[in-house]
Amino acid sequence: MLPWNPEIGDILTAIISLACRGGEQFRIPRIYSALSELKGRDVFLSSLYFSITGAVCYSRQIEETLRSLMAKGMLVPKERDTVMVRDEAAKEIRVRLRRKLPSSIYRSLQDTSKRFYGKMIKSR
Numbered sequence: 001m002l003p004w005n006p007e008i009g010d011i012l013t014a015i016i017s018l019a020c021r022g023g024e025q026f027r028i029p030r031i032y033s034a035l036s037e038l039k040g041r042d043v044f045l046s047s048l049y050f051s052i053t054g055a056v057c058y059s060r061q062i063e064e065t066l067r068s069l070m071a072k073g074m075l076v077p078k079e080r081d082t083v084m085v086r087d088e089a090a091k092e093i094r095v096r097l098r099r100k101l102p103s104s105i106y107r108s109l110q111d112t113s114k115r116f117y118g119k120m121i122k123s124r
Helices: 008-019 028-039 060-072 087-100 103-122
Strands: 025-027 051-053 056-058 075-077 082-085
Touching: 008 028, 008 060, 008 087, 008 103, 025 028, 028 056, 028 060, 028 082, 028 103, 056 060, 060 075, 087 103
Parallel strands: none
Antiparallel strands: 025 082, 051 056, 075 082
């Protein structure tokens, strides 16, 4: 199996697709905040850059990844700052990850995605 040399967008896509199930809706600002909170503790997220102004947390890397996932149909824009996960697209990504990645990396990504999901649902 070839080594996985991901870009941050690949990592964010993996985390979101492993964490979320179809029909779930998430506020975009909360996605930024959850990933920012995890950044200091997680090696996968160490290359994320944030600009924090007052109570607003923003990352161009996350914005580009979310736009890409919307363009691919995995995320569907809902209300002004909310996206919904499309289950079939997330399942396809999960299947590709399971086939492509060594099991140790896949399990580590699953752990990161569980922490991400925990932070996302805590804010509801």
